[in-house]
Amino acid sequence: MLEHLKDQPADKILALMAAFRADPRDDKVDLGVGVYKDATGNTPVMRAVKEAERRLVAEQTTKAYTGLAGDPAFSDAMIDLILGGVVPRERIAAVATPGGTGAIRQALELIKLAAPEATVWLSDPTWPNHPSIIKYLGMPTANYRYFDDATRGVDFAGLMADLGTVASGDVVLLHGCCHNPTGANLTADQWQEVIALLKSKGAVPLVDLAYQGFGDGLDADALATRAVVSGFEECLIAASCSKNFGIYRERTGLLMAVARDADQAKSAQGTLAFLNRQNYSFPPDHGARVVTTILTDPDLRADWEAELEETRNGMLALRAQLASELKRLTNSDRFDFIADHRGMFSRLGTSPEMVEKLRADHGIYMVSDSRMNIAGLNAETVPILAKAIVATGI
Ligand code: LMR
Numbered sequence: 001m002l003e004h005l006k007d008q009p010a011d012k013i014l015a016l017m018a019a020f021r022a023d024p025r026d027d028k029v030d031l032g033v034g035v036y037k038d039a040t041g042n043t044p045v046m047r048a049v050k051e052a053e054r055r056l057v058a059e060q061t062t063k064a065y066t067g068l069a070g071d072p073a074f075s076d077a078m079i080d081l082i083l084g085g086v087v088p089r090e091r092i093a094a095v096a097t098p099g100g101t102g103a104i105r106q107a108l109e110l111i112k113l114a115a116p117e118a119t120v121w122l123s124d125p126t127w128p129n130h131p132s133i134i135k136y137l138g139m140p141t142a143n144y145r146y147f148d149d150a151t152r153g154v155d156f157a158g159l160m161a162d163l164g165t166v167a168s169g170d171v172v173l174l175h176g177c178c179h180n181p182t183g184a185n186l187t188a189d190q191w192q193e194v195i196a197l198l199k200s201k202g203a204v205p206l207v208d209l210a211y212q213g214f215g216d217g218l219d220a221d222a223l224a225t226r227a228v229v230s231g232f233e234e235c236l237i238a239a240s241c242s243k244n245f246g247i248y249r250e251r252t253g254l255l256m257a258v259a260r261d262a263d264q265a266k267s268a269q270g271t272l273a274f275l276n277r278q279n280y281s282f283p284p285d286h287g288a289r290v291v292t293t294i295l296t297d298p299d300l301r302a303d304w305e306a307e308l309e310e311t312r313n314g315m316l317a318l319r320a321q322l323a324s325e326l327k328r329l330t331n332s333d334r335f336d337f338i339a340d341h342r343g344m345f346s347r348l349g350t351s352p353e354m355v356e357k358l359r360a361d362h363g364i365y366m367v368s369d370s371r372m373n374i375a376g377l378n379a380e381t382v383p384i385l386a387k388a389i390v391a392t393g394i
Pocket of ligand 1: 034
């Protein structure tokens with residue numbers, strides 16, 4: 001049997017992570033995988049997470065199974081964090097999932113059951129695991145234009161033209177904030193135009209919200225998702241706690257299905273629990289319980305929000321430093337877009353050959369599509385990167 005297995009295509013982000021680890025150079029710089037790093041290169045356990053874990057260890061009396069949907073208190077706390085009460089709770093079905101990827105996977109499985117003919121539209125570019133999972137599940141898919149290589153901003157005219165061809169019942173995957181991999185985001189007015197267009201087409205939005213709190217703040221980063229939820233009778237939201245709680249390896253996420261009414265939400269809830277049972281039974285609990293502890297304790301929550309703000313402001317400062325360093329070195333505003341982008345990533349907008357040159361000549365690792373993880377930089381490595389970008393002729 002096993003001899004029939006073919007080599008699977010390597011995930012380019014994870015392959016890069018392995019290449020970086022294998023590089024013996026001391027001065028190498030990792031701008032690959034989307035993991036936050038502080039100025040010392042460490043990915044810290046957040047203070048509130050440490051404290052919540054300490055309390056859990058001290059107070060937890062059982063490790064018996066939770067429900068198939070996970071702990072309901074986790075769903076409630078996350079729904080409140082993300083949607084801020086814009087839709088009645090009874091219209092929302094929700095399950096805990098293994099990370100944001102688990103939420104995306106379960107959302108796609110749900111779409112496959114409910115609308116097997118629906119095309120799933122993805123921004124071009126998008127996080128490479130989106131098309132990979134869709135291909136694996138054998139679902140119809142199409143792309144809509146998103147990024148303008150010239151301005152390094154959103155190609156809004158292209159996006160609207162392509163989404164204008166969406167068929168009724170198709171699913172459109174939207175990045176709720178901090179677009180991965182480009183860092184270029186829609187304005188609030190553009191979101192309203194997209195929502196109006198998709199509504200007129202009868203499309204169903206699937207929002208991927210993996211970086212809430214990393215762009216303009218916890219509430220600001222949820223505004224687009226809230227606008228989508230307010231604008232549609234039905235939509236899906238896949239949320240991740242990996243980045244904003246820094247609990248990457250705990251695999252903590254939530255899938256929400258916002259339904260027309262309470263009855264349909266109940267039926268969707270049953271399907272989501274069924275899908276969890278088929279795929280892994282009970283979702284991971286530890287990270288979800290940590291998140292719930294933090295979100296429901298005012299002191300822990302305040303501390304978490306403060307640390308998340310420090311993280312977010314640190315990334316903004318690095319963006320500003322890099323943009324200004326490049327302005328100085330090139331005597332142009334060609335790289336100002338880096339300060340305008342939001343979230344962990346910016347797409348530099350250069351060729352895979354240039355990216356390879358940065359790696360070979362300067363030990364700087366970024367994804368071949370020129371996505372760089374801003375959180376992989378620090379005040380000392382920013383000038384090194386800027387110099388390398390100029391020396392490479394980008
Ligand atoms: C990324 O885009 O680098 C992160 O979402 C990590 C991953 O799983 O790819």
